[in-house]
Amino acid sequence: xxxxxxxxxxxxxxxxxxxxxxxxxxxxxxxxxxxxxxxxxxxxxxxxxxxxxxxxxxxxxxxxxxxxxxxxxxxxxxxxxxxxxxxxxxxxxxxxxxxxxxxxxxxxxxxxxxxxxxxxxxxxxxxxxxxxxxxxxxxxxxxxxxxxxxxxxxxxxxxxxxxxxxxxxxxxxxxxxxxxxxxxxxxxxxxxxxxxxxxxxxxxxxxxxxxxxxxxxxxxxxxxxxxxxxxxxxxxxxxxxxxxxxxxxxxxxxxxxxxxxxxxxxxxxxxxxxxxxxxxxxxxxxxxxxxxxxxxxxxxxxxxxxxxxxxxxxxxxxxxxxxxxxxxxxxxxxxxxxxxxxxxxxxxxxxxxxxxxxxxxxxxx
Numbered sequence: 001x002x003x004x005x006x007x008x009x010x011x012x013x014x015x016x017x018x019x020x021x022x023x024x025x026x027x028x029x030x031x032x033x034x035x036x037x038x039x040x041x042x043x044x045x046x047x048x049x050x051x052x053x054x055x056x057x058x059x060x061x062x063x064x065x066x067x068x069x070x071x072x073x074x075x076x077x078x079x080x081x082x083x084x085x086x087x088x089x090x091x092x093x094x095x096x097x098x099x100x101x102x103x104x105x106x107x108x109x110x111x112x113x114x115x116x117x118x119x120x121x122x123x124x125x126x127x128x129x130x131x132x133x134x135x136x137x138x139x140x141x142x143x144x145x146x147x148x149x150x151x152x153x154x155x156x157x158x159x160x161x162x163x164x165x166x167x168x169x170x171x172x173x174x175x176x177x178x179x180x181x182x183x184x185x186x187x188x189x190x191x192x193x194x195x196x197x198x199x200x201x202x203x204x205x206x207x208x209x210x211x212x213x214x215x216x217x218x219x220x221x222x223x224x225x226x227x228x229x230x231x232x233x234x235x236x237x238x239x240x241x242x243x244x245x246x247x248x249x250x251x252x253x254x255x256x257x258x259x260x261x262x263x264x265x266x267x268x269x270x271x272x273x274x275x276x277x278x279x280x281x282x283x284x285x286x287x288x289x290x291x292x293x294x295x296x297x298x299x300x301x302x303x304x305x306x307x308x309x310x311x312x313x314x315x316x317x318x319x320x321x322x323x324x325x326x327x328x329x330x331x332x333x334x335x336x337x338x339x340x341x342x343x344x345x346x347x348x349x350x351x352x353x354x355x356x357x358x359x360x361x362x363x364x365x
Contacts, residue, residue, distance in 0.1 A: 001054065001091065001122050001123075002090070002091050003054050003091050003093060003122075005125065007128065008127065008128050009125050009126070009127065009128055010048075010125070010126045010127065010128050010129075010130055010131070011123055011124075011125055012044070012046075012123050012124040012125070012126065012132050013031050013122075013123045014031060014032050014033040014042075014121045014122055014123045014124075015027075015030065015031045015032070015033070016123075016132060018044075018045070018132045018133065018134050018135055019042050019043070019044055019124075019132075019135065020042070020043040020044075020135035020136070020138055021033060021040075021041070021042055021043075022040065022041045022043075022138075022191050022192070022193070023035065023036075023037050023039060023040025023041060023111075023193055023194070024036060024037045024040065024193060024195065024224055024236055024241075025040060026118075026224050026225070026234075028234070029120070031122070031123075032120055032121065032122050033120070033121045034058075034118055034119065034120045034121070035069075035110075035111040035118065035119045035120075035121065036111075036115055036118050036224065036225045036226075036230075037111070037114070037115065037193070037194055037195060037196070037226075038111055038112070038113060038114045038151075038152040038153060038176035038179070038194045038196055039110055039111065039152075039153070039176035039177065039179070039181075039182050039192065039194045040110065040111045040194075041108060041109060041110035041111070042108075042109045042110075042121065043106065043107070043108050043109075043135055043136065044106070044107050044109070044124055044132065044135070045104065045105070045106045045132070045133040045134065045135055045136060046104075046105060046106075046107070046124075046126055046130055046131065046132050046133060047102060047103060047104055047105070047126075047130050047131055047133065048100065048102065048105075048126035048127045048129070048130025048131075049098070049099065049100045049101070049102045049127055049130070050095065050097060050098040050099070050100060050126070050127060051095075051096050051097050051098075051100075051105075051107055051124055051125070051126055051130075052093055052094060052095050052096060052124065052125040053069075053093075053094050053096055053109065053121060053123075053124050053125070054091055054092070054093055054094075054121070054122040054123055054124075054125065055069075055085065055091070055092050055094060055119050055120060055121050055122065056089075056090065056091055056092070056119075056120040056122070057085040057086065057087065057088070057092060057117060057118075057119060057120075058117060058118040058119070058120060058230065059085075059087050059116070059117040059118075060116070060117075060229060060230070061087075063087075063116055063117070064087075064170060065113075065116060065117075065170050065171035066084060066170055066171040066172045066174075067084070067085040067087065067113070067116075067117040067119075067171070068082050068083060068084045068085060068112045068113070068171075069082070069083050069085070069094070069109055069110065069111060069112060069119060070082055070109070070110045070111075070112045070175060070176075070177050071083060071096045071097070071107060071108070071109055072107070072108040072110075072177075073096075073097050073105060073106070073107055073108075074105055074106055075106065075108075077177070080177065081096075082112065082175075083095075083096065085117070085119065091122065093125070096109060102127075102129070102130070104133065106136060109121075110176065110177060111176065112153075112174055112175050112176055112177070113152065113153075113154070113171060113174040113176065114149070114152040114154070114174075114176075114196060114197050114198050114226075115197055115225055115226045115227045115230065116171075116198075116227065118225070118230055118231075138191060139189045139190050139191050140364070141188055141189060141190035141191065141244060141364050142190060142191045142192070142241060142242060142243040142244055142245075143184070143185055143188065143190045143191070143192050143193075143243050143244065143245045143246070143247070144192065144193045144194075144195060144241065144243040144245075144246050144247070145181040145192065145193070145194050145195065145196060145246075145247045145248075145249060146195045146196070146217060146221060146246070146247070146248045146249065146250060146284075147181065147194070147195075147196040147247075147248075147249035147250060147298075148196060148197060148198060148199060148200050148201075148207075148249070148250065148252065148253055149196070149197075149198030149199060149339060150179070150180070150249070150252075150298040150300050150339060150340050151179055151180070151181045151194060151196035151249050151298070152174075152176055152179060152194060152196040152197065152198055153174060153175050153176040153177065153178050153179030153181075153182065153345070154173075154174050154198050154339050155167075155169060155173045155174060155338065155339035155341075156173065156174065156175050156176075156178040156179060156339065156340060156341055156342055156345060157172075157173040157174070157175050157178065157341075157342065158173040158338075158339070158341055159341045159342050159343065161338055161341065162336070162341040162343055162344060163335070163336045163337075163338075163344070164336070164337065164338055165337050165338045166338040166339055176194060178342045178345055179194065179196075179340075179345060180298070180340060180344075180345040180346075180348035180349045180352065181194050181196070181247070181249075181349075182194065183345055183346055183348075183349035184348075184349040184352045184353055184356075187349055187350070187353045188353055188356065188357075190245075191241075193241055193243070195221060197209055197217075197220075197226040197227075199211075199214075199253055200215070200216065200217055200220075200226070200250070200253060201214070201216055201217065201250070201251075201253040201254040201256070202216055202217050202218060202250050202251065202254055202273065202276060202277055202280065203216040203217075203218060203254070203273065203276055204216040204218070204219055206253070206254050206256060206257070207253035207254060207256060208253055208256060209226070209253075210227065210228075210229070215227075215228065217250050217280065218276060218279075218280050218283075220233060221280070221283070221284075222235060222236055222238070222283075222287075223235060223236055224236050238287040238288070242288070242291075243288060243291055244290075244291055244292065244363055244364050244365075245291060245292050245293075245294065245356060245363060246284055246288055246291045246292070246293045246294070247293075247294045247296065247352070248280075248281065248284070248293065248294070248295050248296070249296050249297055249298055250277075250280075250297075251277070251297045251302075251306045251307070251309075251310055252297045252298065252300055252302040252306065252333070254273065254306065255302065255303065255306070259303060260273075261273065261303065261305045261306050261309055262303035262305045262306075265305045265308070265309065270305075270309060273309065274309050274312065274313050277309070277310065277313050278313050278316065278317065281293060281295070281313070281317060281324065282317075285321065285324075290323075291323070292323045292324075292325070292356075292359060292363050293323060293324045293325070294324075294325050294326075294327050294352075294355070294356070295310050295313070295314050295324065295325065295326045295327070296310075296326070296327045296328065296329070296332075297310070297332060297333060298329070298332070298333075298335075298340060298348065299329050299331045299332055299333065299334070299335025299336055299340060299344060299348060300333070300335070300336060300338075300339065300340060301333060301334055301335070301336065301337045302333045303333070304333055304334075306333075307328060307332060307333060310326060311326045314326035325355075325359070327352070327355050329348055329351050329352075330351060
């Protein structure tokens, strides 16, 4: 680390056992932790009049989108702040909170967007008189989402454009904290992993992620990162997180470049997609033998034939598996032509929470 700690400061290495991490965190570099997936987070309980974080921002040189972290202090989400990262090599020291009274505080630091940048956290800086405390008790419940930009909370803060196409933006409206997935997890008091990437579809050569060399969810769902341009697609160890509920929200980017499910839902291409989707769910089942698996899409506008195809796959799987369900939101596929904004995500989260709660308390056993 290049940053010099002064005698008036105390450095807390990212590998400290009192920091609570959540998400598919890359810990391959000793002492550091890399945030890759949206809503990946660190929770730090401390005493100090201020807290800073030392990071390295890894971003593709040609990408001009805003890269940022979100900060929630003492659980006050209505006072959530954003720290913007510079697009440059080397260490950056970011102030997360200052002017505190020196008593006990908790900071929740999270990645606001998906895998077009990665934030390597080297550690936190407190005043020399400060100290790190054991983390807050973490929720026992665990839930995981597989999805695309809606699940990642892309353009969620453009609330003036609710039920409208997206405004021109460069990532400044992205906030995974306000995705329906993260809101659902908080409503359920559950730890959550968002395995989500904007533009991704089920299969390679479809969808919008990394055009023209698109990558599909089937290729990367078991990896530590989705974007091969950012580094090695190292395997993810599924033993590190055991969700009781897995929500699969894939199937609304799959219409590009050819909307064959809408145009020929009984054709060979549609059947091939359904076979691949079925095999994907079976792959998840092999990793999570006891989890409840919920198949869905979102309220982002798309042809209903995709949801019907998912329903047919679900019906077939249910013949041998009574923990797989198909769920549709009230406005599924017809709620908005643009990304889901905060108020719409909140409604989705309430509907999804009600559905999960309706499965009974045994879900979380």
